[in-house]
Amino acid sequence: MTRSTMPAKVVAKERVAPDIWSFVLEADERAFVPADAGSHIDVKLRSGLVRQYSLVREPRNGTYEIAVLREERGRGGSKELCDSVAVGDTLEISAPRNNFPLDQGRAHYLLVGGGIGLTPLLAMARSLHEQDRKFDFHICARTPEVLPFRVEIEHSAWADRVHVHYTGGNAPGRLDLPALLRATAPETQVYICGPKRMLAIADETTRDWRAGRMRTERFTPGDVVAAPEDQGSFDVVTARSGKRFQVAPDVSLLDALEQNGIVVDSACHEGTCGTCVTPVLSGELVHRDSCLYDDERESGKLMAICVSRAKPGTELVLDV
Ligand SMILES: Cc1cc2nc3c(=O)[nH]c(=O)nc-3n(C[C@H](O)[C@H](O)[C@H](O)COP(=O)(O)OP(=O)(O)OC[C@H]3O[C@@H](n4cnc5c(N)ncnc54)[C@H](O)[C@@H]3O)c2cc1C
Ligand code: FES
Incomplete structure (x- = not known):
C-alpha cells in the first residue's frame, strides 16, 4: 500500500x-x-x-x-x-476515501443494500436522517439472524423509512428490485450496494436511465471481460513529470509508472477501491475497473491505472 x-x-x-x-x-x-x-x-x-x-x-x-x-x-x-x-x-x-458520496439536495433518496453491502448505506441513512431528508431504505438479508445491526436499525429514529426483505428459506419478502426501480420517480437519487447479482440486475434495469441517477458501489471486481486485442503495448506520456515510455502487454500501467519512478497511490490492485484513479489528458482508454461511474468512464478524463489501459499502439497522456 x-x-x-x-x-x-x-x-x-x-x-x-x-x-x-x-x-x-x-x-x-x-x-x-x-x-x-x-x-x-x-x-x-x-x-x-x-x-x-x-x-x-x-x-x-x-x-x-x-x-x-x-x-x-x-x-x-x-x-x-x-x-x-x-x-x-x-x-x-x-484516511477515508469516498467513491460513493451522497449527492446533495435531492428531493428523495432510495437506498438498497444487500448482505454486507449494507455498510455504506447505514452511514447514508443516518446522515440523511440528520439532514432531515426524505428517503427509503430497502435492506435484503437471508434471515433476521444474519442481518447486522438489526436491533439498532429497528430502534433507530429512521426505522419507519426501513423496509427489510428476508430472502432465505420460504420467506415471502423477496425484493422485486426491477419493479422497485421502475416505480422510482425520476427525481429520486438511488444508491445500491450488495452482491454481484443484485448489482447486475440494477444495471440491467436502469440501462436507459440518465447518467448519475443510480450510484452503485462494488466490494468485489465486476465481471469485466478483457478483450485480447486490447492487451497490447502502448505509449505513455506523463505531462507533469515529463516522461515518455512504453507499457508492455503483460505489465499494468500502475507498475509501468512505478518502474519509471512515478508512484501513484494504490490499494486493491483489482479496480474496486478507486485509490489509483488518475487524471487523463488524452488517449483511447480501455476501462476495466469496477469503481468509476459510467459518466466518469465516458468522460475519458479518469482511469483506474491498476487494471485499465490504452488501446494498443496508441499514445496516452496522463496528468501526473
Ligand atoms: C470500497 C469497498 C468497500 C468495502 N467495504 C466492505 C465492508 O464494509 N465490509 C466487508 O466485509 N467487506 C467490504 N469490502 C470487501 C473487503 O475489502 C474484502 O474484499 C473482503 O473483506 C474479503 O477479503 P478477503 O481477503 O477475506 O477475501 P478476498 O480474497 O478479497 O475475496 C473476496 C471475494 O472474492 C472471491 N475471491 C476468492 N479468491 C479470489 C481471488 N483469487 N481473486 C479474486 N477474488 C477472489 C471470493 O468469492 C470472496 O468472496 C469492501 C471493498 C471495497 C472495494
Ligand atoms: S488500486 Fe484500487 S482501483 Fe486501483
Missing part, C-alpha cells in the same frame, strides 16, 4: 451477526480525518494484506467504525481481521 497510513487502536469489537464483526478504530487526534457517508478506509493487516471497509457511520470523536464479513472462501484478509484482531491491537489504516 503506497497510500499513507495512520495507526488506529481497536477500542471495540463486537459480533453483530453470526459471520460479521464490527470494529471501532481510534486514530490519534492529530491524524484523524473526518469523512462523509459512503466513505471507506483501507486496513493493513499484520500479514501485509490490505482490504477496504466502508464506514458504517460518519466518524466522530476520532473513531472509525467498520463491519467485516468473514469470507470463508476469500484469500484470508477478512478471516485475519475477524479471527485474530482483538481489542487493544493497533492496525494501520488509511
